[in-house]
Amino acid sequence: ATSARQGVATSPKEVEINGKKYATDPWFNVSSTVLSLTSRKLHLQKDHPVAITRKIIESVFPPPTYKYYNEFDPVVSTYENFDSLCFPPDHPGRARSDTYYINKDTLLRTHTSAHEAELFRAGASGGYLISADVYRRDEVDRSHYPVFHQMEGARVWDRNKVPNGDLAAAIFQDLDRLPKHNMTVEDPNPPFHPDRNPLQVEHHTPEEAAAVAAHLKRSLELMVNEIFSRAKAAAAFATAANNGTSPVEPTEPLRVRWVEAYFPFTSPSWELEVFYQGDWLEVLGCGVSKQELHIIAGVPSQIGWAFGIGLERIAMLLFQIPDIRLFWSRDERFLSQFRGVEDNLARMRPFVPFSKHPACYKDVSFWLKGTSAAGGGGSGKGAVDWHGNDLMEVVRDAAGDCVEDVRLVDEFVHPKTGRRSMCYRINYRSLERTLTNAETNEMHDRVVRGLVERLGVEIR
Ligand code: FA5
Ligand code: MG
Numbered sequence: 001a002t003s004a005r006q007g008v009a010t011s012p013k014e015v016e017i018n019g020k021k022y023a024t025d026p027w028f029n030v031s032s033t034v035l036s037l038t039s040r041k042l043h044l045q046k047d048h049p050v051a052i053t054r055k056i057i058e059s060v061f062p063p064p065t066y067k068y069y070n071e072f073d074p075v076v077s078t079y080e081n082f083d084s085l086c087f088p089p090d091h092p093g094r095a096r097s098d099t100y101y102i103n104k105d106t107l108l109r110t111h112t113s114a115h116e117a118e119l120f121r122a123g124a125s126g127g128y129l130i131s132a133d134v135y136r137r138d139e140v141d142r143s144h145y146p147v148f149h150q151m152e153g154a155r156v157w158d159r160n161k162v163p164n165g166d167l168a169a170a171i172f173q174d175l176d177r178l179p180k181h182n183m184t185v186e187d188p189n190p191p192f193h194p195d196r197n198p199l200q201v202e203h204h205t206p207e208e209a210a211a212v213a214a215h216l217k218r219s220l221e222l223m224v225n226e227i228f229s230r231a232k233a234a235a236a237f238a239t240a241a242n243n244g245t246s247p248v249e250p251t252e253p254l255r256v257r258w259v260e261a262y263f264p265f266t267s268p269s270w271e272l273e274v275f276y277q278g279d280w281l282e283v284l285g286c287g288v289s290k291q292e293l294h295i296i297a298g299v300p301s302q303i304g305w306a307f308g309i310g311l312e313r314i315a316m317l318l319f320q321i322p323d324i325r326l327f328w329s330r331d332e333r334f335l336s337q338f339r340g341v342e343d344n345l346a347r348m349r350p351f352v353p354f355s356k357h358p359a360c361y362k363d364v365s366f367w368l369k370g371t372s373a374a375g376g377g378g379s380g381k382g383a384v385d386w387h388g389n390d391l392m393e394v395v396r397d398a399a400g401d402c403v404e405d406v407r408l409v410d411e412f413v414h415p416k417t418g419r420r421s422m423c424y425r426i427n428y429r430s431l432e433r434t435l436t437n438a439e440t441n442e443m444h445d446r447v448v449r450g451l452v453e454r455l456g457v458e459i460r
Contacts, residue, residue, distance in 0.1 A: 009124065016103060017075055025103040029096050031397050034135065037147045038074055038108070042327060043131045047338045049315040049351075050149050050327060054131045055342055056230060056318075057151055057309070060223040066127040066153070069115070076114045078105050083115035086290055097387035100135045101144075108135035112152035113308055115263065116289075117221040118299035119154070119235060120453040127155035127304075129194055131311070139211070141405035142323045149311040154289070155215065156304035167303065169188060171211035177220050181225045186257035189216070197268035203291035208303060212267065212288050216305035220272055220286060221256060228254050231318045234348045238320075265290050266306060278345045284309035320350040322432060325401045331432050358428040359404065360437075361451060366457035368420045386420070394454055395426060398446035404429045421460060 014023050015030070018036050042050040058068060078101075082094055093110060094100065100108040109115075112130045114231050119128055130152040138144045139442045162170035191210060192199045199209055233247070240247035255275040259282075263269045266287025273280045286307030313322055319338070321327070326334055333354045340346050368386055386410065395406055402425055410423035426447065428440045 009253070012240050015318075017102075020073075021145040022075065022106055024428070027096065027101040029137075030100045030102060030108065031393050033397050033400065034108070034146050036101060038133070040328070041133065041149075043149045043311065044070060045132070047335070047340065047342045047394075048318050048327075049321065050311050050314070052338060052348075053227075053233050053311045053315040053318060054149075054151060056227055056345065057153075057223055057314075058129060060226050061127065061129055061153060061219070063263055064126070065155075067124070069119070069128060069130045072112075072115050072130060073104065073438065074108050074135065075106060076109045077109055078274070079118065079190075079443075081107055081109050081111070082294070085229055085295070086292055087264045091197045091264070097389050107433060110134055110136050111308055112150040113306070116265070116306060117155065117293055117297055120156070120294055120302070123299060124154070124156065125158065126151065126275055126340050129153045139388065139406065140392050140403055142325075142406075143313070143316070145312070145324045145328070146396065147394075148324070150308055150426060151311055152306065152308050153219075153221070154304055154306040156289075156299075156302045157212075158299075158301050160301045160302060166212040168205070168207040171208070171215050172265055174176065175211070175215045175218060178215075179221055179222060182255055183221055183225050183254045185217075185221060186255070189258055189260045192268055193260060196262050197287075198428045200267055200288070200291050204303065206291050209268070212303060212305050215305070216259065216286060216288070217270075219305075220307055223256060224272060224274055225255055225281065226315055228320060229275065230345065230348060231276075234318065234350050235320070236351045237323065239381055254365065259284055259289070263287055265293060281317070318348070322351075322353060323404070325404075326351075326431055328401060329431065333432075354432075355427070357430055357432075357434045360435065360440045361421055361425055362425050362440070363409065363425050364422040364444070364448055364451065365421065365460040367460060368422065369456040386422075390455055391424060391451065394450040395447050398450045399426075399428065399443040402428055402430045402435060402443060420430060 011028055012024060014021050015035060042048050042238040043054050045051055089094065099110055102108070105211055107130070111134050112132050115130050122273065132150065133149055134145055134150050136453065138146060145181040157167060157171055159165065159167045159304055184195070191213065199206055257273050257280065259268045259271045263285060268290055269285065269287030271282050272284050272286070273282050284307050286305065289304050289306050295302055312327055315321060315327070316324070329335070337349070337351055392406060396456065405427050407425050408422065409425045411421065413420050426444065428435060428443060448459060
């Protein structure tokens with residue numbers, strides 16, 4: 001019953017992921033669709049836009065200072081993904097409605113930060129970049145997919161290994177060696193926030209924290225400048241091609257801004273936003289690493305920064321890719337457009353969408369199993385434990401990438417029975433072909449059956 005409520009069709013005793021077998025338990029909630037994507041590794045596929053994006057970012061963090069790790073397995077322990085990063089026991093990210101568990105102690109990583117502790121423990125000096133597939137149970141729309149790719153970056157300094165023991169001076173010296181840029185940077189934040197983002201007083205002086213923050217911010221500004229300059233240049237090619245003129249390199253400097261953020265494993269923390277095509281876009285999260293991580297890793301004399309960035313989000317901007325499902329396409333009309341770009345970034349051009357195929361909306365309305373707490377069922381015992389993400393999973397399993405988005409359009413509680421009704425609108429549209437009516441009806445029937453069988457709803 002538990003697995004049915006979690007939106008999993010069959011609960012196997014064990015699953016095999018990238019050649020390794022794992023025993024499941026009642027926490028298991030990974031759909032077969034998601035399991036089948038664990039072997040794709042788009043970030044390592046030559047000339048894939050995710051891989052090209054990774055390469056561009058790597059170019060801003062060169063070896064030997066930075067080492068690259070691109071082959072970490074997506075299966076990690078709950079400890080690595082959450083506890084090792086100081087996530088409190090009741091953090092919402094741990095919920096089975098948000099995270100894919102193989103069993104109580106094993107999951108598909110939700111972020112590349114899951115590998116921070118082990119790299120610190122391995123005595124990483126200098127810095128590193130990790131690129132990997134990450135997994136989150138989420139809604140269905142053009143910018144959300146249950147699997148996406150992140151890149152994690154970190155830089156550490158060892159206070160026992162800097163000249164004269166002057167850590168802040170050593171970090172500022174490294175900052176001076178970084179290139180400059182001409183971006184407009186807004187940074188209205190005070191250096192620390194007493195509650196959310198305090199100075200780690202027991203471990204860092206204000207000068208040390210300021211030095212780490214300055215090095216972090218300049219490094220990431222340089223990265224964003226590299227990416228967005230390339231995006232603008234590619235867009236200029238497209239405009240010129242349309243007008244039959246030769247491309248003019250954009251001269252207007254980029255605008256970015258730092259926004260205070262919160263992560264359990266950094267303090268202070270920020271997000272970096274970029275002004276692009278009329279909007280502020282969040283591109284990454286980052287901060288001064290919590291000293292607990294270095295202490296637990298057995299390297300208490302280290303201090304440093306870390307960031308995490310979503311590769312699809314960046315690739316969508318770089319190549320003007322309109323729908324996140326396209327990244328998983330094996331269609332030559334998609335893949336061929338990026339061929340040869342990884343080894344010659346000057347060949348970067350915006351993606352030219354193939355013809356847009358018609359959409360077909362279908363609604364599904366149903367009563368939830370049980371009643372709302374108000375409507376009898378005895379002291380709220382029959383209360384409905386409904387997670388929209390369970391429905392999203394059923395839809396993905398039934399219709400795969402033929403669903404563009406799913407939205408809740410209506411919801412109410414029956415005043416007498418206390419039963420809760422929901423109506424979702426599913427937009428069927430393939431990126432690759434026109435769906436026939438029969439095909440769409442068949443998929444929708446599968447969705448409806450899945451909702452009844454796996455989530456126990458009653459169709460209205
Ligand atoms: C994290 O995952 C943190 N691990 C980032 C971090 C690392 C902070 C190191 C501090 C130090 P967040 O959930 O905000 O944070 O995701 C980071 C980035 O991943 C976002 O800025 C965004 O670029 C991308 N991202 C997040 N969710 C999605 C999604 N559903 N689809 C595509 N990209 C996403
Ligand atoms: Mg975020």
